[in-house]
Amino acid sequence: MSEERAGVLDGAIAPVLNTRLYGHEEAEAFLARSYRSGKGHHAVLIEGPEGIGKATLAFRFANHILRYPDPLTAPDRLEDPDPTHPISRQLAAGASHNLLHLSRPVDEKTGRVKSAITVDEVRKAGHFFAQTSGTGNWRIVIIDPADDLNRNAANAILKILEEPPKRAMFLVLSHAPGKLLPTIRSRCLPLRLQELNPQAMDQALAQLGLALPGDKRESVLRLARGSVARALKLVNYGGVDILEAFEAMMAASGPSQRKMMFKIADALSAKDGEVVHGFFVEHLTDYLGDTARTLALRGDLDNADHFARLSSSINEQLTVAAAYNLDKKQTMLDVLSAVTR
Structure with missing residues (x-):
């Protein structure tokens, strides 16, 4: 099955090619034991923050299952995939007839990744299961992530999950x-992954050769919140500068604050700035949500309600702007003005 590399961050290793995973030893052990028992669930919901290794874990487990199709003779642990093994080579080349990776497709006209996993993509799973496996091996579908399924696609996946084919495994990822x-x-067995601890973050970043600026190391690790993807966006996409500018904007007032707004809006509306734009929107959503919760715990319910409503309003505004391809800079200026009002 064709394997797209689109959407992989600069400096990252595509999960299907990644032979190392850090910080999720318990989850790996659970999957290995569950599979070996012969009583494992046909669908596992691997959930947790973005960029902590969910997809890498899914491909490691898929590699394990395809290499050891008889659960009773499988090892009791997930080994690091051997890149030279035929199974690994097939997966890396997208040539395995036993694994289907469902993710947002690339728009042939624009060359960009689409905003959702559509029902047409899910229909591939129907064709996938309809094919006869020449090896009689397992058939594995990785949905990466299921959060991107639109409503029709989600309903189509549900129908398959309700009546799964024999020797079928679904690894459903969700942020x-x-x-x-x-x-x-x-219909899924939940498996929650936690943010990476400092040691696991150091190991993962070292594997990628990501050099953290000495004067910003602590800031990057704090803002990354245990996510390798966030660390890459902070360092390789200018995210740390954007967030520092946002903090400065929130602390400023008058003309200085307005100047910072334009600086941020310029950076987020730059050509090929989709990644950092999405990163900032995620950060802003978290900021507003955290502020609302903090105020509510203090008993300041009026202001808590204000920030909660503001978060909902801004998300709606950004959704409309994206749908109608409105000017990014002006949209972001409107958003920042609302936040500082």
């Missing part, structure tokens, strides 16, 4: 499982 259809969640 925000609360947004998934409850019926999809109910």
Whole structure:
């Protein structure tokens, strides 16, 4: 099955090619034991923050299953995939007939990754299972992430999950499982992954050869919040400068604050700035949500409600702007003005 490399961050290793995973030893052990018991669930919901290794874990487990198709004779641990093994080579080349990786497709007209996993992509799973496996091996579908399924696609996946084929395995990834259809969640075994601890972050970043600026190391690790993807966006996409500018903007007032708004809006509307734009929107959503929760815990319910409503309003505004391809700079200026008002 064709394997797209689109969407892989600069400096990252595509999960299908990554032979190392850090910080999730317990989850790996659980999957290995569950599979070896012969009583493993046909669908596992691997959930947790973005960029902590969910997709890498899914491909490691898929490699394990395809290499040891008989659960009773499989090792009791997930080994690092051997890049020279035929299974690994097939997966890396996208040539395995036993694995389907569903993710947002690339728009042939624009060359950019689409905003959602559509029902046409999910239909590939139907064709995938309809094919006869020449090896009689497992058939594995990785949905990466299921958060990107639009409603029609989610309903189509649900139908397959309700009546899974024999020797079928679904590895469903999610950054925000609360947004998934409850019926999809109910048909999956949840496996929660935590943010990487400092040691695991150091190991993962060292593997990527990511050099953190000495004067910003502590700031980057704090802002990364245990996510390798966030660390890459902070360092390789200028995210740390954007967030520092946002903090300075929130602390400023008058003309100085307005100047910082334009600086941020310029950076986020630059050509090929989709990654840092999405990163900042995620940060802004977290900031507003955290502020609302903090105020609510202090008993300041009026201001907590204000920030909660502001978060909802801004998300709606950004959704509309993206749908109608409105001017990014002006949209971001409007958003920042609302935040500082």
